[in-house]
Amino acid sequence: MPAVSSTLTCIGIDWADKEHVFHLIPSTGRAQAGRFCHEPDVIHDTVESWKREFPDTTIAIAIEQSRGPLINALLTHEGLEIYPINPASLASYRKAFAHGGGKNDPTDAMLLARYVQHYRDTLRPLKPADPLTRELASLCEDRRDLVDQRADLANQLRAVLKLYFPVILKLNAAQMYADFLLKFLSKFPTLEAAQKAGATRLRKYFFGIGTPRKAEERIELLLNASPLTSDEVLIRCSRRRVLALVDILKSLNESIDQYDEEIHRLVRQHADYPIVASLPGAADVTHCRIIAALGDDRNRYASAESLQAATGIAPLTHQSGKQKTVTCRWAASKFLKQTFHEFAGLSITRSTWAAAYYQQQINAGKKPQMARRALAYKWLRIIYRCWKDRVPYNEEKYIQRLKDTGSPLAKLIS
Numbered sequence: 001m002p003a004v005s006s007t008l009t010c011i012g013i014d015w016a017d018k019e020h021v022f023h024l025i026p027s028t029g030r031a032q033a034g035r036f037c038h039e040p041d042v043i044h045d046t047v048e049s050w051k052r053e054f055p056d057t058t059i060a061i062a063i064e065q066s067r068g069p070l071i072n073a074l075l076t077h078e079g080l081e082i083y084p085i086n087p088a089s090l091a092s093y094r095k096a097f098a099h100g101g102g103k104n105d106p107t108d109a110m111l112l113a114r115y116v117q118h119y120r121d122t123l124r125p126l127k128p129a130d131p132l133t134r135e136l137a138s139l140c141e142d143r144r145d146l147v148d149q150r151a152d153l154a155n156q157l158r159a160v161l162k163l164y165f166p167v168i169l170k171l172n173a174a175q176m177y178a179d180f181l182l183k184f185l186s187k188f189p190t191l192e193a194a195q196k197a198g199a200t201r202l203r204k205y206f207f208g209i210g211t212p213r214k215a216e217e218r219i220e221l222l223l224n225a226s227p228l229t230s231d232e233v234l235i236r237c238s239r240r241r242v243l244a245l246v247d248i249l250k251s252l253n254e255s256i257d258q259y260d261e262e263i264h265r266l267v268r269q270h271a272d273y274p275i276v277a278s279l280p281g282a283a284d285v286t287h288c289r290i291i292a293a294l295g296d297d298r299n300r301y302a303s304a305e306s307l308q309a310a311t312g313i314a315p316l317t318h319q320s321g322k323q324k325t326v327t328c329r330w331a332a333s334k335f336l337k338q339t340f341h342e343f344a345g346l347s348i349t350r351s352t353w354a355a356a357y358y359q360q361q362i363n364a365g366k367k368p369q370m371a372r373r374a375l376a377y378k379w380l381r382i383i384y385r386c387w388k389d390r391v392p393y394n395e396e397k398y399i400q401r402l403k404d405t406g407s408p409l410a411k412l413i414s
Contacts, residue, residue, distance in 0.1 A: 007057040008120070011050065012112025014105040015063060015070050023109035024050070025117055027057055033106060043073045051079060062116035064090060064108075066126060075128060082126040083116050090115065129295050132270055137292035139266070140285060141335060143259040150177055150252045157245045164238040165191055167225035171218050177249045180209050185246050189239045194222045263288045272296070278392035279383070280354070281346035289339040294387050304384040312337035313376045344376035353399055354379070356412040 007027045014021040017038065024032040036046045050059060059080050065071060066084035074082055094103060094111055116123065128134065154176035161168050173181040184205065188194040194202065199219055206215035229235065267273055267288045276287040293311065294300075301307040308314035312333065317325070347354040354375055361371035386393050402410040 008117070009050070009054045009057045009059045010113045010117040010120075011059065011061045012109040012114070012116065013061060013063045013070070014109040014112065015065060015068070016105070020070065021105040021109045022046075023106065023113045025113045026054060031110075031113075033109070038070065040073060043070070044077075047074065047077050047080070051077075060116050060120055060125075062112040064112070071126070075126075083120070083123045084126055085112060085115060085123075124300075127297055127300075129297070132266065133291060133296045136263070136266060136270065136288050139259060139263050140288040140292055143256060143263070143285065144335065144338075146252055146256050146259065150249060150256065153177075153245055153249055153252070157242065157249065160238050160241050160245065164227075164229055164231075164235050165189075165242075166228055167191060167221060170221055177253060179250075179253065182246050182250055182253075185242055186250075189242050189246075190235060191222070191225060191227050192235075195225075199223060260285065267291065272387065272390075274392050275386050275390070278386075278394070279343070279347070280350035280393075280395060281348070282343055283346075286339070286343050286346065289335075290343065290383070293336050293339050294383075298388060301384065304381045307384050308377060308380045310336065311340050311380065313340055313373060313380055340376040340380060341372055344372045344379055347375070347379065348372075351395060352413055353395075353402060353409060357409055360409065360412055 009027060010025045012023045019035055019037055021035050022033065026032075036042050060083060061074065061080055062083045062085050063070070063074075064085050064087050071082065071084075074080060090108065090111060093115055094108070097111070098107070129137070158169065158176050168181075168185070171181065171184075187205070188197060202219045202222065203215065206218055209215065264284045267276075267284055270291055272291050272294070273287065276282060276290045279287075279290070282290070294307075301310065305314065310333075344354070348358050349355070357378065358371050358375050361374050362368070366374065382393060382398065399410070399413060402413070
């Protein structure tokens with residue numbers, strides 16, 4: 001944590017797309033307030049003017065974001081301490097001064113400046129990760145966004161096919177964005193087109209996709225299917241929509257494959273790759289996401305508990321007097337929570353103790369979702385220790401430790 005300084009200049013910035021409002025509290029003298037445009041030259045000149053006016057002080061800037069164009073511009077200047085403030089924290093702080101709930105940009109900038117002035121010793125300044133870690137973080141987050149888009153479009157494709165070409169869904173493709181299904185719909189976007197093609201052309205198309213018996217079953221299914229509707233307008237409009245969705249899904253498949261190739265290449269170059277590669281069940285994308293979640297600053301998380309809380313895996317306890325409730329933690333990054341929740345599910349197939357623990361939770365009446373979250377909670381303690389000590393995970397060593405400590409889980413493993 002940064003030390004409290006008597007020569008401290010605190011600046012709160014309420015950011016916007018075109019114009020930012022700031023409030024400046026110097027170590028001595030009167031406070032200042034103003035605005036500056038979101039233009040690279042203007043941002044640069046504004047920051048440099050602050051540095052010239054307060055040359056011998058620490059300039060601490062509080063802002064309600066941890067990434068974005070303004071943050072990128074501020075990070076190019078040396079000598080600044082940038083403190084991302086959680087909007088929920090500022091909202092609670094604001095209520096102490098505005099009980100009626102009113103707010104405006106200048107007031108928020110002033111509150112941000114006061115917040116960093118009074119609580120700087122409890123805040124962590126923004127510290128960008130090294131270039132490779134940042135690139136891996138961007139790769140896995142952008143890939144996840146593309147995957148989510150693909151899932152949404154695949155659902156739209158399914159819905160349109162149900163309107164006029166439902167037999168295609170009986171081909172039992174693993175996913176609606178499967179390459180063979182998209183190629184089929186590009187050539188035969190209607191039942192009429194597929195039946196006109198005949199068994200010979202369809203057989204050539206399905207050749208090599210599954211077993212010959214499965215290909216013949218699909219051909220027979222298509223040739224013997226009855227049309228759901230004879231409405232020509234509906235069929236034409238649906239066909240047009242399907243072809244558009246197919247083209248977009250093909251493009252997304254290609255882009256996701258390119259992301260996978262780049263992740264496969266870069267993740268192996270990271271210093272922490274031996275650690276994440278030792279985790280059972282994880283593959284390249286999961287390796288990348290765990291590296292991005294942990295970062296490369298070993299002081300980022302003070303303890304395993306802070307990592308569990310930051311990822312949203314740790315439950316939240318509310319206690320007042322004799323009343324105590326435990327709930328799921330919602331104020332956390334969805335991407336981080338998904339990362340470790342999904343890894344826990346993957347580990348069940350490759351880790352003996354993880355499979356035993358998961359089954360123990362299921363036997364205790366937990367739902368699969370809850371059981372995986374409980375498993376992720378335990379995994380985070382292990383991952384944190386491996387990350388802090390810079391050592392790979394060892395399954396045999398961990399199981400032996402369970403036996404040595406008399407853990408009930410060791411009996412289940414036996």
